[in-house]
Amino acid sequence: MSNETDIRERFWTELSSSPFLMVGLHHGAEHSLPMTAQLDPKANHCFWFYTTKDNRLAAGGPAMAQYMAKDHYLFACIEGALTPEHDPAVIDRYWSKEVESWYPGGRNDPNLLMLRFDLGTAEIWRADMSIGGVFKKLFGGDVREEMKGKHAEVAL
Numbered sequence: 001m002s003n004e005t006d007i008r009e010r011f012w013t014e015l016s017s018s019p020f021l022m023v024g025l026h027h028g029a030e031h032s033l034p035m036t037a038q039l040d041p042k043a044n045h046c047f048w049f050y051t052t053k054d055n056r057l058a059a060g061g062p063a064m065a066q067y068m069a070k071d072h073y074l075f076a077c078i079e080g081a082l083t084p085e086h087d088p089a090v091i092d093r094y095w096s097k098e099v100e101s102w103y104p105g106g107r108n109d110p111n112l113l114m115l116r117f118d119l120g121t122a123e124i125w126r127a128d129m130s131i132g133g134v135f136k137k138l139f140g141g142d143v144r145e146e147m148k149g150k151h152a153e154v155a156l
Helices: 003-017 088-093 132-140
Strands: 022-024 033-036 047-054 062-070 075-085 112-126 149-156
Touching: 003 062, 003 075, 003 112, 022 075, 033 047, 047 075, 088 112
Parallel strands: none
Antiparallel strands: 022 033, 022 062, 047 112, 062 075, 075 112, 112 149
């Protein structure tokens, strides 16, 4: 397995265990927002977010998402595009009590909007080190060699 494949697979594993990202549109100067990705293992070209029609991301368009794994051993910056998702089957597929708690009108809330994030390219960094690397880091040793090969630019 290539380093790039390993890093890509690690990204998907980490994202599925902690699907929280910061997402922002390219145009404008507004800050990114925390969003929860709805993931489908068969759809490795996109993921979805529930939001509202008055959310600053609702306009869609070119976007960036930043991800940090919960253990802080993997980081990613993902380029893509946000598009409104109108397919009721997709909207229903990910609906849950947890999602419903954000929408007073439930699944039929008139302000409900689902956005699809079509994935482009990403830069992914792994920060996990061997025990020897951690020891070097604790005592000011050089860890640059340890970290070689733990970064990849990939197409998702």
